[in-house]
Amino acid sequence: DDGQGATGEAIIHADDHPGDWMTYGRTYSEQRYSPLDQINRSNVGNLKLAWYLDLDTNRGQEGTPLVVNGIMYATTNWSMMKAVDGATGKLLWSYDPRVPGNIADKGCCDTVNRGAAYWNGKVYFGTFDGRLIALDAKTGKLVWSVNTIPPEAELGKQRSYTVDGAPRIAKGRVIIGNGGSEFGARGFVSAFDAETGKLDWRFFTVPNPKNEPDHAASDSVLMNKAYQTWSPTGAWTRQGGGGTVWDSIVYDPVSDLVYLGVGNGSPWNYKYRSEGKGDNLFLGSIVALKPETGEYVWHFQETPMDQWDFTSVQQIMTVDLPINGETRHVIVHAPKNGFFYIIDAKTGEFISGKNYVYVNWASGLDPKTGRPIYNPDALYTLTGKDWYGIPGDLGGHNFAAMAYSPKTGLVYIPAQQVPFLYTNQVGGFTPHPDSWNLGLDMNKVGIPDSPEAKQAFVKDLKGWIVAWDPKTQAEAWRVDHKGPWNGGILATGGDLLFQGLANGEFHAYDATNGSDLFHFAADSGIIAPPVSYLGSDKKQYVAVEVGWGGIYPFFLGGLARTSGWTVNHSRIIAFSLDGKSGPLPKQNDQGFLPVKPPAQFDSKRTDNGYFQFQTYCAACHGDNAEGAGVLPDLRWSGSIRHEDAFYNVVGRGALTAYGMDRFDSSMNPTEIEDIRQFLIKRANETYQREVDARKNAAGIPEQQP
Numbered sequence: 001d002d003g004q005g006a007t008g009e010a011i012i013h014a015d016d017h018p019g020d021w022m023t024y025g026r027t028y029s030e031q032r033y034s035p036l037d038q039i040n041r042s043n044v045g046n047l048k049l050a051w052y053l054d055l056d057t058n059r060g061q062e063g064t065p066l067v068v069n070g071i072m073y074a075t076t077n078w079s080m081m082k083a084v085d086g087a088t089g090k091l092l093w094s095y096d097p098r099v100p101g102n103i104a105d106k107g108c109c110d111t112v113n114r115g116a117a118y119w120n121g122k123v124y125f126g127t128f129d130g131r132l133i134a135l136d137a138k139t140g141k142l143v144w145s146v147n148t149i150p151p152e153a154e155l156g157k158q159r160s161y162t163v164d165g166a167p168r169i170a171k172g173r174v175i176i177g178n179g180g181s182e183f184g185a186r187g188f189v190s191a192f193d194a195e196t197g198k199l200d201w202r203f204f205t206v207p208n209p210k211n212e213p214d215h216a217a218s219d220s221v222l223m224n225k226a227y228q229t230w231s232p233t234g235a236w237t238r239q240g241g242g243g244t245v246w247d248s249i250v251y252d253p254v255s256d257l258v259y260l261g262v263g264n265g266s267p268w269n270y271k272y273r274s275e276g277k278g279d280n281l282f283l284g285s286i287v288a289l290k291p292e293t294g295e296y297v298w299h300f301q302e303t304p305m306d307q308w309d310f311t312s313v314q315q316i317m318t319v320d321l322p323i324n325g326e327t328r329h330v331i332v333h334a335p336k337n338g339f340f341y342i343i344d345a346k347t348g349e350f351i352s353g354k355n356y357v358y359v360n361w362a363s364g365l366d367p368k369t370g371r372p373i374y375n376p377d378a379l380y381t382l383t384g385k386d387w388y389g390i391p392g393d394l395g396g397h398n399f400a401a402m403a404y405s406p407k408t409g410l411v412y413i414p415a416q417q418v419p420f421l422y423t424n425q426v427g428g429f430t431p432h433p434d435s436w437n438l439g440l441d442m443n444k445v446g447i448p449d450s451p452e453a454k455q456a457f458v459k460d461l462k463g464w465i466v467a468w469d470p471k472t473q474a475e476a477w478r479v480d481h482k483g484p485w486n487g488g489i490l491a492t493g494g495d496l497l498f499q500g501l502a503n504g505e506f507h508a509y510d511a512t513n514g515s516d517l518f519h520f521a522a523d524s525g526i527i528a529p530p531v532s533y534l535g536s537d538k539k540q541y542v543a544v545e546v547g548w549g550g551i552y553p554f555f556l557g558g559l560a561r562t563s564g565w566t567v568n569h570s571r572i573i574a575f576s577l578d579g580k581s582g583p584l585p586k587q588n589d590q591g592f593l594p595v596k597p598p599a600q601f602d603s604k605r606t607d608n609g610y611f612q613f614q615t616y617c618a619a620c621h622g623d624n625a626e627g628a629g630v631l632p633d634l635r636w637s638g639s640i641r642h643e644d645a646f647y648n649v650v651g652r653g654a655l656t657a658y659g660m661d662r663f664d665s666s667m668n669p670t671e672i673e674d675i676r677q678f679l680i681k682r683a684n685e686t687y688q689r690e691v692d693a694r695k696n697a698a699g700i701p702e703q704q705p
């Protein structure tokens with residue numbers, strides 16, 4: 001017995017049953033390549049909607065559905081799970097873990113969920129409030145549930161942990177991480193026994209602040225290797241240092257290692273976090289562990305001294321590549337920092353790296369070590385000057401998964417350009433509970449606040465597919481989209497790429513040259529990656545979760561409309577060659593309609609209202625109080641019409657059940673009323689332009705800021 005069990009063998013030999021999609025990236029190599037080829041370049045033009053299933057959460061949908069024996073297991077926003085007949089779309093069962101609404105503001109980026117794991121007749125998924133749940137795949141009945149966050153981890157309210165990534169299973173162990181580095185967090189992953197839910201091992205990604213043992217698998221490497229790369233004082237010792245593993249965890253059966261994609265520093269500001277000293281291991285790194293024990297094997301740090309939210313959590317893919325005349329088993333990785341890395345999968349040796357998007361923070365990588373050659377101006381926490389960084393905090397590539405086709409030899413990256421204006425917080429680091437704690441000036445939060453600079457910023461927003469040739473480390477071709485924040489990519493044996501876009505269209509492209517071969521109006525922005533499988537009728541389906549959300553529309557708000565204005569109608573949609581479902585039903589695509597605001601506001605209070613709004617509200621309701629069509633646009637909210645009504649919502653939690661936490665422990669009534677005054681001002685400034693925008697075809701204001 002190799003410890004794999006029958007399910008592990010089935011995942012390793014995924015190509016023997018290509019009709020299934022048994023793990024997050026379909027195979028342990030996470031190439032998101034389906035060998036199915038009933039649907040191919042010559043017939044994809046006839047693709048039709050086979051079925052759709054409306055979801056009961058209208059927020060961002062980021063899930064990769066699993067498919068086992070024709071049954072789809074899809075996770076949705078608010079950590080819910082649905083089992084669906086993959087051929088008909090019939091709902092077989094659903095499970096709601098009842099995540100409390102006041103948890104929404106404990107995570108940075110929408111109450112999303114990226115997917116489930118399957119093992120031995122059970123499905124596993126994480127919940128936004130930190131649980132890992134195992135259900136019976138047939139009945140949807142609870143088998144076990146554990147809290148993955150030890151109660152002491154939050155240090156009072158100093159740190160915050162949420163779970164939205166998909167668990168992965170290696171050798172009978174379910175491995176799960178968490179997010180929270182924008183608030184305060186000390187990253188870790190935990191491995192639980194798949195049958196019993198018993199904790200097996202835990203690995204912290206940044207040192208213990210006192211350099212003491214945690215009695216975890218990470219103790220020796222953190223004390224002997226990582227601690228020396230941090231200053232012994234600095235805000236990290238309270239804030240946790242970050243390094244959350246919120247997306248990619250990959251088991252590679254060839255090297256028999258588990259890889260963690262490790263996140264950004266907490267707080268972001270490196271000067272405040274670590275007094276501007278040290279590389280801060282293992283931030284911005286891939287770390288390789290032994291699956292049985294969690295023991296450290298190697299690491300490769302992509303972004304030393306992180307101060308840009310340059311996570312390395314982006315999807316880790318393994319492939320066999322010809323390099324200098326020999327075939328090597330390598331990791332290919334396109335993290336936020338904009339470089340495409342090729343790393344030896346067994347040893348972590350850096351093989352090569354090249355930027356896959358325009359970058360201005362580094363001129364390249366040292367060819368021997370892979371260390372970035374920094375532009376000194378990019379080290380804004382050391383210079384004390386503002387830095388307009390590309391990529392910005394959302395990265396050249398975020399959670400939207402890339403795909404690899406072994407037929408074309410190309411990696412397809414959902415690339416983007418979203419600049420970020422990094423501005424230091426003045427007067428030292430001041431953390432607030434229930435808010436992002438970056439050590440940056442929250443009045444700016446990455447977006448310039450003058451109308452002219454904003455207009456220039458909007459011009460810099462871009463999204464496209466890069467078809468990247470890893471053999472030559474060069475772009476082969478690209479497909480341009482309207483704007484950033486498009487969905488993940490699926491490659492298939494029919495030489496096709498499938499991708500949903502931020503503007504609500506679902507497309508099929510020719511994998512050899514990017515020709516657009518098919519599109520369908522899905523009516524809401526798509527950020528999730530598609531999957532392909534065989535239904536119980538042995539026909540090939542392509543399915544994707546639809547639902548605009550995630551951090552880009554939440555935080556950029558009105559500016560995110562440049563990707564193509566859509567509102568959120570969340571669904572799963574599935575296509576086949578003989579689908580009979582017709583187009584989706586007609587619906588309201590205007591979103592929250594402008595309502596004429598009260599005429600009066602107190603202009604002495606609006607500056608502080610702006611500051612409070614940017615600190616506590618903007619990350620969900622949009623920069624400068626302009627919404628993007630997912631969560632309520634507060635300019636048109638009925639509650640801004642009366643001080644008490646507004647206080648009941650913001651201070652006392654009248655809408656907690658809907659995900660709006662109460663803020664009376666972070667703000668006093670005067671500060672909350674300042675926000676209301678600011679909202680009335682913004683509503684007056686923008687009312688006419690928003691009314692006019694609803695009349696033009698795109699629904700986007702002609703004058704953005």
Ligand SMILES: O=C(O)c1cc(C(=O)O)c2c(n1)C(=O)C(=O)c1cc(C(=O)O)[nH]c1-2
Nearest residue numbers: 109112179180181182244246263394550551
């Ligand atoms: O540092 C973290 O702990 C953390 C967590 C998450 C998350 O849990 O979703 C995101 C990020 N960072 C992040 O930097 C980011 O760009 C991001 C985008 C999204 C999303 O789902 O839209 N989540 C996250």
Ligand SMILES: [Ca+2]
Nearest residue numbers: 181182264309
């Ligand atoms: Ca982050």
